[in-house]
Amino acid sequence: MVLKLHRAGWLATLLLVPLLLAGxxxxxxxxxVVYTARKYQLVDELFQEYGRNRGIEVKFVTDDGAxxxxxxxxxxxxxxxxxxxxxxxxxxxxxxxxxxxxxxxSPMLESAIPPHLRDPQGRWFGLAVRARTIAYSTDRVKPxxxxxxxALGDARWKGKLCLRSGKHAYNQSLVAMMIGDLGEAxxxxxxRSWIANLAAPPFSSDTLLLKAIAAGQCDVGIVNSYYLxxxxxxxxxxxxQIFWADQKAxxxxxxxxxxxxxxxxxxxxEAIRFLEWVATPAIQQRFAAVxxxxxxxxxxxxxxxxxxxxxFEPNLVNVGTIGRTQPAAVRLLDRAGWR
Amino acid sequence: xxxxxxxSPTLAAITVALPMIAVxxxxxxxxxxxxxxxxxxxxxxxxxxxxxxxxxxVAGVVAIAMALGTSLAWLTAACDFPGRxxxxxxxxxxxxxxxxxxxxxxxxxxxxxxxxxxxxxxWFGADLWLPPIRSTGGVIGVLALAGYPYVYLMARGAFxxxxxxxxxxxxxxxxxxxxxxxxxxxxxxxxxxxGGAALVAMETLADFGAVSVxxxxxxTTAIYKAWFALFSIETALGLALLLLLFVVVAxxxxxxxxxxxxxxxxxxxxxxxLRIELTGARAWMACGYAALVFALGFALPxxxxxxxxxxxxxxxxxxxxxxxxxxxxxxxGMAAILCLALAIVLGYATRRAAGPVAQAAARVATLGxxxxxxxxxxxxxxxxxxxxxxxxxLAGGEGLWLQGTVFALLLGYVAxxxxxxxxxxxxxxxxxxxxxxxxxxxxxxGAREVLAxxxxxxxxxxxxxxxxxxxxxxxxxxxxxxxxxxxxxxxLAVRVFEMTAEGEWERAALPSLAIVVAxxxxxxxxxxxxxxxxxxA
Numbered sequence: 084m085v086l087k088l089h090r091a092g093w094l095a096t097l098l099l100v101p102l103l104l105a106g107x108x109x110x111x112x113x114x115x116v117v118y119t120a121r122k123y124q125l126v127d128e129l130f131q132e133y134g135r136n137r138g139i140e141v142k143f144v145t146d147d148g149a150x151x152x153x154x155x156x157x158x159x160x161x162x163x164x165x166x167x168x169x170x171x172x173x174x175x176x177x178x179x180x181x182x183x184x185x186x187x188x189s190p191m192l193e194s195a196i197p198p199h200l201r202d203p204q205g206r207w208f209g210l211a212v213r214a215r216t217i218a219y220s221t222d223r224v225k226p227x228x229x230x231x232x233x234a235l236g237d238a239r240w241k242g243k244l245c246l247r248s249g250k251h252a253y254n255q256s257l258v259a260m261m262i263g264d265l266g267e268a269x270x271x272x273x274x275r276s277w278i279a280n281l282a283a284p285p286f287s288s289d290t291l292l293l294k295a296i297a298a299g300q301c302d303v304g305i306v307n308s309y310y311l312x313x314x315x316x317x318x319x320x321x322x323x324q325i326f327w328a329d330q331k332a333x334x335x336x337x338x339x340x341x342x343x344x345x346x347x348x349x350x351x352x353e354a355i356r357f358l359e360w361v362a363t364p365a366i367q368q369r370f371a372a373v374x375x376x377x378x379x380x381x382x383x384x385x386x387x388x389x390x391x392x393x394x395f396e397p398n399l400v401n402v403g404t405i406g407r408t409q410p411a412a413v414r415l416l417d418r419a420g421w422r
Numbered sequence: 423x424x425x426x427x428x429x430s431p432t433l434a435a436i437t438v439a440l441p442m443i444a445v446x447x448x449x450x451x452x453x454x455x456x457x458x459x460x461x462x463x464x465x466x467x468x469x470x471x472x473x474x475x476x477x478x479x480v481a482g483v484v485a486i487a488m489a490l491g492t493s494l495a496w497l498t499a500a501c502d503f504p505g506r507x508x509x510x511x512x513x514x515x516x517x518x519x520x521x522x523x524x525x526x527x528x529x530x531x532x533x534x535x536x537x538x539x540x541x542x543x544x545w546f547g548a549d550l551w552l553p554p555i556r557s558t559g560g561v562i563g564v565l566a567l568a569g570y571p572y573v574y575l576m577a578r579g580a581f582x583x584x585x586x587x588x589x590x591x592x593x594x595x596x597x598x599x600x601x602x603x604x605x606x607x608x609x610x611x612x613x614x615x616x617g618g619a620a621l622v623a624m625e626t627l628a629d630f631g632a633v634s635v636x637x638x639x640x641x642t643t644a645i646y647k648a649w650f651a652l653f654s655i656e657t658a659l660g661l662a663l664l665l666l667l668f669v670v671v672a673x674x675x676x677x678x679x680x681x682x683x684x685x686x687x688x689x690x691x692x693x694x695x696l697r698i699e700l701t702g703a704r705a706w707m708a709c710g711y712a713a714l715v716f717a718l719g720f721a722l723p724x725x726x727x728x729x730x731x732x733x734x735x736x737x738x739x740x741x742x743x744x745x746x747x748x749x750x751x752x753x754x755g756m757a758a759i760l761c762l763a764l765a766i767v768l769g770y771a772t773r774r775a776a777g778p779v780a781q782a783a784a785r786v787a788t789l790g791x792x793x794x795x796x797x798x799x800x801x802x803x804x805x806x807x808x809x810x811x812x813x814x815x816l817a818g819g820e821g822l823w824l825q826g827t828v829f830a831l832l833l834g835y836v837a838x839x840x841x842x843x844x845x846x847x848x849x850x851x852x853x854x855x856x857x858x859x860x861x862x863x864x865x866x867x868g869a870r871e872v873l874a875x876x877x878x879x880x881x882x883x884x885x886x887x888x889x890x891x892x893x894x895x896x897x898x899x900x901x902x903x904x905x906x907x908x909x910x911x912x913x914l915a916v917r918v919f920e921m922t923a924e925g926e927w928e929r930a931a932l933p934s935l936a937i938v939v940a941x942x943x944x945x946x947x948x949x950x951x952x953x954x955x956x957x958x959a
Contacts, residue, residue, distance in 0.1 A: 116909075124921070149655075153804075153905075154825075158810070159811055161814055250647055285637055291530075298540065410460075413651045417467040422637060
């Protein structure tokens with residue numbers, strides 16, 4: 084009997100602990116509720132600061148973009164979310180297609196964020212820019228040998244190119260941009276020439292890829308620049324450098340981390356106010372700096388380690404059109420055998 | 423017996439299957455909208471490749487996990503060698519190590535740029551060829567190391583009860599110990615071995631985390647790609663249904679192969695202290711083999727994790743980790759108790775019910791373990807979102823009522839992990855002879871009293887296994903937790919996701935290590951129970 088009571092108490096504790104923890108949420112003014120694919124370590128501090136400034140609570144959950152969109156669709160008008168933050172323009176396009184984002188008219192956002200980094204209808208705004216470009220070994224490659232993404236398919240890079248998995252959104256949006264610029268047939272030829280040059284099977288992350296270049300498994304690769312920013316900050320003298328691709332024509336591929344106000348937002352005014360706050364120069368600097376990205380607000384300088392890579396011309400196609408082409412890009416990757 | 427009494431077990435079985443039924447219905451509704459043109463593309467370029475990859479992966483992982491699990495269980499249960507009592511519990515520890523963590527440790531340390539090949543190239547020259555870890559063999563090896571403890575656990579349970587008797591029987595027939603193992607002990611342990619193999623196969627089919635690290639394309643990665651990249655959740659759900667169909671057929675074939683054999687056995691104290699004493703080189707080979715598996719599956723990855731965690735701890739470790747850990751343990755505890763209770767209801771209902779409906783319900787209820795967690799999560803979110811909308815239409819008001827609550831989370835866990843609790847509980851039920859039950863009923867006991875006074879006491883060890891298996895599995899679970907958790911319910915696995923999604927694997931080491939450490943507790947409890955059961959039997 085004693086044993087039984089003991090067991091019952093143990094079970095009750097197990098059941099109650101999480102409920103008690105859940106009860107610690109503070110009641111305050113109307114909270115701002117965010118579904119964010121930009122992860123905890125990159126947003127938590129700014130959310131807390133904004134909440135303190137405004138005297139409200141900022142509640143958020145993190146997940147990948149696609150599940151968050153599905154959650155918003157399923158919750159419909161009952162959804163508590165006011166704001167959706169993504170790390171990929173394709174997801175933002177998908178969210179507008181699903182009808183879960185509402186147009187916002189804000190002169191402040193329209194002047195702070197360049198037109199190619201926001202939705203013409205104001206359903207989403209880029210908040211940080213991520214450039215996907217060429218990374219090369221400073222030991223074995225001279226920058227003069229590099230020029231365009233397409234040239235990485237030249238015979239001279241046979242067995243020297245590393246790529247990340249074709250299943251990743253950043254590669255898909257790069258290929259989607261190329262389809263827009265070169266057409267589908269030419270893009271497929273380029274992708275096939277890359278695959279033929281691979282030094283190793285595609286990697287599951289840009290960080291592993293950059294380490295493979297540093298270790299000598301390959302000489303060149305295509306990465307988002309901020310991954311190199313982190314490695315350079317951790318390891319001074321990391322033997323890999325950034326080359327800005329397609330500077331003579333077209334411009335380097337950029338994607339965004341951005342946000343939009345949800346259609347069923349309960350606290351729409353606060354959500355717009357938050358976006359405008361993040362678009363101000365001081366916050367733009369920090370929003371980008373925490374992840375070695377470029378501020379979306381063109382008047383704001385990036386971190387010194389990022390600025391050291393030099394200025395570059397971005398591809399000016401609206402990042403939203405990339406989302407529309409992305410499924411075609413994925414099929415192209417399937418045909419070309421980019422795993 | 424009245425007709426309502428005869429139907430109630432069937433009704434109970436159907437009730438337990440309801441979460442999975444709701445999920446399957448939501449998935450089927452979604453899949454109905456699949457894009458025909460996209461299907462044509464997938465058929466031409468994707469399906470054959472991923473189907474072949476999946477078959478190779480599952481076959482390889484199950485074969486290796488079976489070989490490791492069965493051989494190690496036999497060595498620790500029926501033989502004696504130096505270190506046996508340590509390895510008998512230590513070999514379960516890899517269970518606390520999530521497969522995706524093992525995968526990223528393996529790739530980060532053993533790939534070309536990793537520390538181990540760099541060291542070897544330093545010794546033997548830059549041109550040294552090493553087998554690539556990011557290969558089919560590599561991913562099979564990692565998933566087998568993560569999965570063998572399920573087989574080991576089940577096989578050990580069977581060998582502990584049958585092993586000694588099998589040896590005696592073999593001896594009396596003039597057979598040696600090897601023949602005793604292959605001709606008596608393994609055939610006797612077949613239902614438990616098959617149960618362990620089914621768990622490993624289902625876990626492998628549903629795995630996304632580990633195969634992604636290896637960039638190995640399976641059916642599950644194709645489901646994710648259709649959803650995340652081709653923006654067609656409908657097509658993704660269609661693929662998931664195809665996967666489900668495959669599992670149903672495979673399980674039916676396995677059952678047909680097992681035939682109608684009955685494995686009920688009396689548990690009454692026939693376990694003798696009969697062990698094969700290994701001596702000399704054979705003893706040290708057994709010890710070395712167990713040590714190698716323990717090192718690869720647990721010790722070395724744990725050392726690598728500790729080293730990384732040590733580097734980031736000053737940056738990351740703070741009071742939040744107490745909350746993460748408590749929430750993780752609390753959710754795992756609630757899910758484990760719930761799954762155990764439902765597994766008992768299901769096991770008892772299928773035992774008592776007449777007709778095939780209850781059996782079918784049990785099969786549906788336990789399918790979720792083979793389905794990628796993300797698909798189940800979509801089903802849960804969709805079903806509960808629809809329920810909320812219907813409720814709001816009827817009752818007015820706004821806001822969520824079911825979706826985004828702990829209920830949603832637990833519903834997802836039950837749909838996914840009921841199979842894990844069902845296996846050992848069902849095994850326990852099968853070993854209780856029907857004649858005992860008839861006798862109890864002959865004394866005029868009702869169904870509930872028979873359950874409480876006969877079955878539950880006899881189920882003991884099976885219940886412990888069930889509860890701890892679910893507990894450890896929920897701690898490692900990622901996609902359902904991510905998609906259905908309420909605000910502020912971040913767990914250790916959520917923290918791992920946030921770091922790995924940004925490519926910061928070394929920073930993910932801290933929450934990963936926390937999962938391993940918190941997972942050790944139930945694994946140690948489990949082994950302690952097994953040892954005690956063996957001693958008192």
